[in-house]
Structures are given as structure tokens and as C-alpha cells.
Amino acid sequence: MSEPSLPSPRLRLRVSPTAESVLRAGHPWLFSESIRDQNRSGILGELAVIYDRQDRFLAFGLYDPGSPIRVRILHRGRPATLDAAWWERRLRDSLERRVGLFDEQTTGYRAIHGENDGWPGLVLDRYDSAWVLKLYTAAWLPRLGEVSALFRTALQPRALVLRLSRNIQDIARDQFRLTEGVLADGADASMEPATSSAALRRQRFLESGLSFEADLLQGQKTGFFLDQRENRRRVEAVASGREVLNAFSFSGGFSLYAARGGAHAVTDLDISEHALESARRNFALNSTHSAVAQCRHRLIQADAFAWLEQNRDARFDLIILDPPSLARREAERAAAIQAYGRLATSALRTLRDRGILVAASCSAHVSATEFYGAVTEALRRTGRPYHELARTGHPPDHWWTFPEAEYLKCLYVALV
Ligand code: SAH
Numbered sequence: 559m560s561e562p563s564l565p566s567p568r569l570r571l572r573v574s575p576t577a578e579s580v581l582r583a584g585h586p587w588l589f590s591e592s593i594r595d596q597n598r599s600g601i602l603g604e605l606a607v608i609y610d611r612q613d614r615f616l617a618f619g620l621y622d623p624g625s626p627i628r629v630r631i632l633h634r635g636r637p638a639t640l641d642a643a644w645w646e647r648r649l650r651d652s653l654e655r656r657v658g659l660f661d662e663q664t665t666g667y668r669a670i671h672g673e674n675d676g677w678p679g680l681v682l683d684r685y686d687s688a689w690v691l692k693l694y695t696a697a698w699l700p701r702l703g704e705v706s707a708l709f710r711t712a713l714q715p716r717a718l719v720l721r722l723s724r725n726i727q728d729i730a731r732d733q734f735r736l737t738e739g740v741l742a743d744g745a746d747a748s749m750e751p752a753t754s755s756a757a758l759r760r761q762r763f764l765e766s767g768l769s770f771e772a773d774l775l776q777g778q779k780t781g782f783f784l785d786q787r788e789n790r791r792r793v794e795a796v797a798s799g800r801e802v803l804n805a806f807s808f809s810g811g812f813s814l815y816a817a818r819g820g821a822h823a824v825t826d827l828d829i830s831e832h833a834l835e836s837a838r839r840n841f842a843l844n845s846t847h848s849a850v851a852q853c854r855h856r857l858i859q860a861d862a863f864a865w866l867e868q869n870r871d872a873r874f875d876l877i878i879l880d881p882p883s884l885a886r887r888e889a890e891r892a893a894a895i896q897a898y899g900r901l902a903t904s905a906l907r908t909l910r911d912r913g914i915l916v917a918a919s920c921s922a923h924v925s926a927t928e929f930y931g932a933v934t935e936a937l938r939r940t941g942r943p944y945h946e947l948a949r950t951g952h953p954p955d956h957w958w959t960f961p962e963a964e965y966l967k968c969l970y971v972a973l974v
Pocket of ligand 1: 782783810811812827829830860861882
């Protein structure tokens with residue numbers, strides 16, 4: 559991949575001793591306040607080369623003058639040339655890390671998980687023959703053409719969809735004339751545009767042999783919560799004969815696994831009508847599984863916190879709590895921990911004896927210890943005996959390699 563047209567000379571940075579050792583240890587972010595000097599001002603997305611105090615090469619990465627994370631590291635260690643072969647190798651490495659994880663029964667998964675795969679701020683998810691490229695940092699915008707060409711050649715997608723995190727949508731539109739949607743190339747242009755975008759709003763794929771539809775153009779994240787696959791599989795294994803509440807159900811992922819696992823009734827509870835409508839369609843899609851066809855499926859559109867408070871007489875044998883991130887900022891951490899505790903308390907009130915609670919958190923600002931603490935404290939206060947079945951973290955296609963990237967935790971407890 560060639561460099562975008564650049565002012566010369568190459569952008570060179572020197573950083574604080576602390577940053578030097580942090581980068582050497584593999585952390586992928588260089589914050590602006592750690593930069594000691596630089597030979598000129600840098601432009602968005604250009605390659606910044608970082609040297610240590612002895613003027614030895616340390617790392618290189620993508621420069622972003624508008625972000626406190628000034629450089630996102632692509633490579634550290636020995637000097638390397640960032641050419642087409644380097645990018646191809648990096649993509650191959652990401653794909654090879656997933657070899658053997660999924661068979662033909664699972665055609666939806668994450669192929670590139672940002673920093674953790676060496677692609678800082680970039681995610682690539684596969685949904686069968688359509689792929690979604692989501693950017694979380696503007697630093698990729700000048701390179702989008704080259705990156706998407708690389709993905710197209712290697713993956714031969716039927717469609718490649720661009721998604722942009724909210725914070726970079728303005729700059730993408732104003733400076734690069736880019737908006738979310740299907741990335742056009744020869745192949746995409748040959749599809750009838752209206753049909754293709756309608757299809758991509760209901761893109762089918764398989765997860766563990768279950769069929770799902772995802773809205774790749776507008777759905778949350780890239781259309782589906784691919785990161786909960788392993789937890790859904792565990793729920794399937796304990797669902798037999800149970801009456802299930804799937805709170806914050808989104809498109810019914812946990813519910814379908816519970817149904818296939820032999821649950822006799824499943825309730826999807828979500829605040830979004832659109833989410834419940836996809837849950838309804840996803841159930842219909844799987845009626846060929848006899849256990850799914852036999853499972854009673856109910857949809858409730860409500861605020862889950864309020865609904866659990868107001869329906870104290872409801873009873874379930876398996877409750878899944880998978881709220882959206884309750885702490886988007888560090889400042890919201892304490893309130894989020896309290897909210898996790900409150901949610902667990904109201905769920906436990908409606909959980910029958912021998913019932914199972916599955917409580918998940920996707921807030922990166924709340925640590926695993928804090929989250930488990932909040933839920934186990936709620937359990938302790940009920941005075942009901944319980945035992946822990948499992949504590950789980952990230953699935954293997956969403957592995958984490960530095961502390962800030964760890965966000966997912968899930969606790970399974972059974973009342974005894
Ligand atoms: N468990 C899901 C993912 C949940 S994402 C899965 O496996 O796919 C979080 C969901 O919570 C979203 O669908 C969102 O619409 C819903 N939500 C957000 N706030 C809510 C609230 N206060 N009450 C109920 N649902 C809410």
C-alpha cells in the first residue's frame with residue numbers, strides 16, 4: 559500500500575521514557591501528552607515513526623492530529639517497510655488466527671478485531687457473503703480505498719459495507735465525502751442498488767447452525783452482537799425445560815439458543831420495537847428446528863429496569879441480563895456498578911428456586927471484579943443459597959491484548 563501524498567520528510571516522533579516502555583511492552587496507543595518532540599506537524603492518517611532516546615527505531619503507526627490518542631501503533635520492534643506485501647501479510651495473519659474456530663454452521667464472526675489484531679480502530683466482520691468494515695478512528699479514512707481494495711481481493715465479498723463510529727461521521731463526510739453504506743466497486747455496481755441495500759438490511763448468516771438476519775447498514779455495532787456467541791451456546795446447554803426471560807434481547811440471539819436447547823417458553827424484553835421485530839423474524843427463520851417451533855415465544859417492548867420492578871409477580875427459571883454499556887465514560891463507572899446491582903436484584907426477585915441467572919456486562923469502564931462484586935452482592939442480599947456455574951470473558955474471535963480492550967464479562971449462577 560503506498561503512502562497517501564505526503565509532505566516530506568517522514569514524520570518522526572520522540573516520546574517520554576514511560577511511553578517508550580509502554581510501547582515496547584506492546585501497548586497500541588501513544589497519547590499526545592507523551593510526545594516529547596516531532597520534526598513537523600503531522601496530517602491525518604499519515605505514518606508516524608517513533609524513535610527511542612538512543613535514536614533507535616521503536617514503532618510506527620497512524621497519526622491523528624485530532625485525537626488524544628495521537629498515534630495508533632501498527633508495528634513495533636525491528637524496522638519494516640509498510641508496502642503492499644506488509645498489509646497482505648497482516649490480513650493473512652488475522653484470518654489465520656481464526657482458522658479452525660468456525661465451521662460452515664457459523665458464517666458470522668469477527669475477522670479483524672481492531673488493535674488486538676494489529677488493525678487499530680478497524681473492525682471487519684463477516685456475515686456469510688457480505689462483510690462489514692467498521693472504522694472507529696478517522697486515521698483510516700485517507701487509506702480507505704487501499705484497505706477496501708485489499709479486502710476485496712483477498713475475501714471476494716458479495717458486498718463490502720462501510721460503517722463509521724458516530725464520532726468520525728462528520729469528518730468522513732466533510733473531508734472525505736464518505737458516508738456509511740455499500741462501498742461501490744465494479745461488482746457492487748452490477749447489483750441493483752435498491753435490492754442490494756434491502757438485502758443487506760436483512761443479511762442472512764448462520765451461527766451454530768441457527769439462522770439469523772442482521773441489518774448491516776443500520777443495525778447496532780455491525781448488525782449483530784457476534785461477541786456473545788459463546789455465551790449463547792452456554793445458555794443453550796442449560797435451557798432445557800425452562801421458562802426464560804431474555805432481557806435486553808436485541809434480535810433474540812440468546813432466545814433462539816435457549817429454544818433449541820429445549821426451553822418451553824422464552825420472553826424477549828427490549829426497549830426497541832425494531833429489535834423485537836427482528837427477534838420475531840429470527841424465530842420464524844428457525845421454525846425448522848422442532849424445539850424452536852415448540853417453544854412459546856413472547857415479545858415485550860419495555861424498559862427492562864422498569865418492567866422488572868413493575869412485574870414482581872412474574873416468574874422465570876432462566877434469566878439473561880445483557881444490557882448495553884452502562885458506563886460509556888469513566889465518570890459513569892460508579893453509577894453503572896450500582897445499576898448492575900439493581901438489575902440483578904430485580905431479576906433475582908423473579909427467579910424461581912433452582913433458577914439460573916446469566917448476567918453480562920459490556921462496559922469497558924467497569925472491571926470484571928467490580929461487575930462480579932455487584933452481582934454477587936445482590937445475590938448475597940437475597941439470602942438465597944446459590945452456586946456459581948461460570949465466569950466467562952471474550953470469545954476467541956474477539957480476543958483482547960491490552961487492558962483497555964477488555965470489556966466483556968459474564969457470570970452464571972444457579973440458585974440451589
Ligand atoms: N443480548 C443481545 C445484545 C443486547 S444489546 C444479543 O445477544 O444479541 C442491548 C439491547 O438492549 C439493545 O437491543 C437495546 O435496544 C436494548 N436496550 C437498551 N436500553 C434498554 C432498556 N432500558 N430496556 C430494555 N432494553 C434496552
